[in-house]
Amino acid sequence: MKIFKCNSCDYVSVSSKYTCPQCRTGKLEAQEVSPIGTVFSFTDIHIAPAEFADIAPYTIALIQLDEANVKVTARMDDPVQIGDKADLDKMENGAYLYTKL
Amino acid sequence: MTNVYVHGIGMTQFGTFVDKSMKELLLEACIKALEDAGNPKVDAVYVGNFMGGAIYNQEILGAIVANELGLGFIPTAKVEGACASGGIALRQGIMGILSGEYETVLVAGVEKMKHASTSEVTQAINAAMDNDSNEKQAGLTFPGFFGVLANRYFYETGASKKHLAMVALKNREHALNNPLAQFQKPATLDEIMNARIITNPLGLFDCSPMTDGAAALVISKKKSGVHIRSSAQSSGPTQMQDADDLLSIPAIRESGRLAYEKAGVGPEDIDVVEIHDCFSMTEVLAIEELGFFNKREGWKAVEEGRTKSTGDKPVNTSGGLLSRGHPIGATGIAQIYHLVRQLRGTAPNQVDGARLALAQNLGGTGSYSTVHILERV
Ligand SMILES: [Zn+2]
Numbered sequence: 001m002k003i004f005k006c007n008s009c010d011y012v013s014v015s016s017k018y019t020c021p022q023c024r025t026g027k028l029e030a031q032e033v034s035p036i037g038t039v040f041s042f043t044d045i046h047i048a049p050a051e052f053a054d055i056a057p058y059t060i061a062l063i064q065l066d067e068a069n070v071k072v073t074a075r076m077d078d079p080v081q082i083g084d085k086a087d088l089d090k091m092e093n094g095a096y097l098y099t100k101l
Numbered sequence: 102m103t104n105v106y107v108h109g110i111g112m113t114q115f116g117t118f119v120d121k122s123m124k125e126l127l128l129e130a131c132i133k134a135l136e137d138a139g140n141p142k143v144d145a146v147y148v149g150n151f152m153g154g155a156i157y158n159q160e161i162l163g164a165i166v167a168n169e170l171g172l173g174f175i176p177t178a179k180v181e182g183a184c185a186s187g188g189i190a191l192r193q194g195i196m197g198i199l200s201g202e203y204e205t206v207l208v209a210g211v212e213k214m215k216h217a218s219t220s221e222v223t224q225a226i227n228a229a230m231d232n233d234s235n236e237k238q239a240g241l242t243f244p245g246f247f248g249v250l251a252n253r254y255f256y257e258t259g260a261s262k263k264h265l266a267m268v269a270l271k272n273r274e275h276a277l278n279n280p281l282a283q284f285q286k287p288a289t290l291d292e293i294m295n296a297r298i299i300t301n302p303l304g305l306f307d308c309s310p311m312t313d314g315a316a317a318l319v320i321s322k323k324k325s326g327v328h329i330r331s332s333a334q335s336s337g338p339t340q341m342q343d344a345d346d347l348l349s350i351p352a353i354r355e356s357g358r359l360a361y362e363k364a365g366v367g368p369e370d371i372d373v374v375e376i377h378d379c380f381s382m383t384e385v386l387a388i389e390e391l392g393f394f395n396k397r398e399g400w401k402a403v404e405e406g407r408t409k410s411t412g413d414k415p416v417n418t419s420g421g422l423l424s425r426g427h428p429i430g431a432t433g434i435a436q437i438y439h440l441v442r443q444l445r446g447t448a449p450n451q452v453d454g455a456r457l458a459l460a461q462n463l464g465g466t467g468s469y470s471t472v473h474i475l476e477r478v
Contacts, residue, residue, distance in 0.1 A: 014342055015234070041256070041347060043248030043300045045240060049227055050220045052240040060241050062249055062341060073236040073342045082256050094238035 001035035001088060001096075003070050004028035014072045033067040035088035036101075039080045040064040040071055061086065063098060074098040102363065105195050107327040107475070108205070109138025109319035110438045115283045115426030118313045123157050123213035128169055130315035130431075131209050135170070138319035144203035146177040149190035149210035150430035152225040153179075156217045166209065183229035184379060185464030186210060187433025188334075188471030191318065195332045198322050205323070210435070211315035212428035222311055226429075229465040231339040244308050246341050246466040247380040248300035253347050254382065255302070260400035262302045265381040266293040267403050269306040269423055272378060275410055276420025278449040279439075283312050283426030307381040312426035316434035318441075327444050330366070330457075330474045333359035337467040344467075348397065350383075352470035353390040353461060360459070360472035361392070368392035371474070372455040373443045374414065375436035377463035378421040384408075387461060388416060391472075410450035418443065418450035433462035433471065444477040 004016045008026030020026035040062045048056035059076040063086055074096040077089065085101040111133025113126050127148070135143075148162040163177025182189035187210035194206035214222050226243055230236075241249075254260055270290055276282035288306065296304035320329065337352030338344055345351075361367055368391060376391070378384035385399040393414050394402045402408055408416040419425045419439035422432060440458040442448035448455075458475045 015340070041249045041253035043245050043252060043303075044298075045242055045245045045248075045300045046297075047223075047242075047244070047299045048240065049223050049242060053220075055240070058240060060239055060245055060249065062253075062347065071342045071344075071347075073239055073241055073340070075239040082252065094235055096235055096239060 001033055002030050003033055003068050005031050012068050012070050014070050033065060035065065037063040037065040037086060039082055039084045039086055041082055042080050044079060061098065072096055076100065103195055103199060103329050103332060104322050105198050105320050105329045106323065106325040107318055107329065107437070107441050108141065108321050108323070108325045109134040110441045111137060112281055112316040112435055112438045113314050114281045115312050115314035115428060117215040119216060123153060123159055123211055124165060126213065126313060126315040127162065127166065127209060127211040130317040131166055131170060131207060134207065134317035134319050141205050141319065141321065143172050143175065143207045144205050145175055145194070145197055146172065146207045147190040147193045148179050149186035149433060150179055151181060151183055151186050151212060152429065155225040155228065156221055157213050162211065166207070182469045183464035184377065184429050185433060185462045185469040185471055186430040188462030188473070189469065191433060191437065191473065192332050192334055192471055194320055195329060198320065205319065205321040207317065207319055208434065209315060209317035210431035210433060212430045213313050214311040214428065215313045229468070234340055236340050236342060241341065242300065243466065244303055244380065245300045247382045248303050249341060250347060250386070251302050251382040257348065258397045258400060262294060264385070264400040264403050265302065265307050266290050268378065268381040268384050269293050271409055272417050272421040272423040275418050275450050276424035279420050279425060282420040282424055283310060284420070284424040303380060303382065309379045309422040309427035312428040314426060314428035314431050316431045316438045318434060318437055326478060327441050328476045328478045330476045331360045331363035332473050333363060334469070334471045335359065336469055339465060339468050341466065348386065350386055350390055350467040352467050353387050353463060356470040356472040357391040357461065360474050364474040366457060366474065371457050371459045373418060373440065373452045373458045374416045375419060375440055376416060376461040378417055378423050379427065379463065381423065383463065384416065384421065391459070391461060410452060415452050418448065418452065436460040436462060437473065440475055444475060
């Protein structure tokens with residue numbers, strides 16, 4: 001998985017930014033890390049917007065990556081609990097789809 | 102400190118008004134505020150509104166107010182900041198006076214939501230998220246963000262769904278005494294706990310409703326009995342995955358810190374509070390971020406009844422967004438309406454001798470926050 005790390009402090013994010021929001025001077029540089037992580041929190045969405053209504057209820061989890069101080073928002077293929085291990089299954093329409101390990 | 106005072110307040114009832122137009126609601130609130138202020142000359146108008154363009158096909162709300170009320174060729178504007186549109190509109194009015202450009206400003210907020218279908222409104226509300234992001238593409242929703250926060254909050258503290266229900270129950274009980282509130286039927290803790298799940302652990306009563314309504318204020322540099330001691334605003338992460346601490350909403354914390362600093366007071370000095378309880382979970386986080394209670398301990402204050410109108414830090418004595426209603430653009434103005442009544446000594450759930458009041462208005466999933474501190478002088 002591609003993440004972005006500041007070249008002058010320890011800031012990391014799953015998305016790029018023009019300037020580092022932590023030190024405000026550094027630039028973010030892309031880096032590859034394993035997508036494997038742990039469920040930091042989650043919810044099961046029962047009332048969904050029209051575009052996701054056909055798959056509701058579905059689970060959204062915030063995944064803390066193992067290899068970097070980065071969290072990524074993902075859709076899960078099954079309900080999860082905090083602390084569950086999870087891995088990236090695929091990207092679909094710009095979304096990270098994770099599966100429980 | 103500002104040199105700005107509140108001279109007039111006006112508000113429609115909040116609820117469902119299928120036979121009233123957005124313009125009618127807006128003008129009703131403005132006229133009430135102008136009458137309350139003794140019909141002064143107005144130098145500018147700011148209107149907070151979020152989805153008038155998207156679901157009502159109506160913009161130019163500032164010019165409509167000036168024209169319909171016969172205020173002349175004065176400058177006007179509509180202000181958008183998602184659910185903080187009202188608070189930001191007020192702040193624009195205050196800054197217009199602070200700059201020396203205006204003496205007296207009419208600030209209003211309005212939203213008309215009940216004419217549209219739930220899916221149309223849900224779609225429009227989602228415009229308050231960063232829609233060009235992996236997070237949106239995964240299917241995260243607005244309530245979903247606060248559901249994720251709530252599950253982590255439960256995990257890290259001793260709190261449970263019951264504590265969120267206690268927030269919803271408190272605000273429902275406060276609304277029973279407020280004739281302008283949307284919900285005036287009592288509810289029980291059981292009913293709240295067992296309501297339909299929206300996004301777990303949040304059920305129907307944990308989420309603010311769709312509402313029609315408007316509110317307005319006349320503010321001026323001429324003195325009155327209610328001084329706006331400070332006005333502050335901050336921005337925060339627009340995506341959940343960018344939060345340093347998931348259980349913190351930095352825009353609330355920072356806008357609160359700035360407002361206290363400018364007013365020269367602290368959280369311990371505040372007598373009565375209106376905060377942005379778009380979800381029951383948000384109220385618990387906000388009372389922590391504003392320094393009323395320790396981080397991760399807001400739920401204990403709720404359990405002990407300290408945030409009830411009879412407690413030592415009364416929060417949302419109007420019924421809050423959860424029960425007073427949440428007509429998005431009007432919400433930030435309605436908070437001030439209610440606090441001015443508290444300071445005048447004429448509010449529902451009146452807090453004895455209230456002198457300092459704080460209003461906090463949130464926009465997006467922590468994207469914007471304003472804090473205003475008012476003082477009875
Ligand atoms: Zn940096």
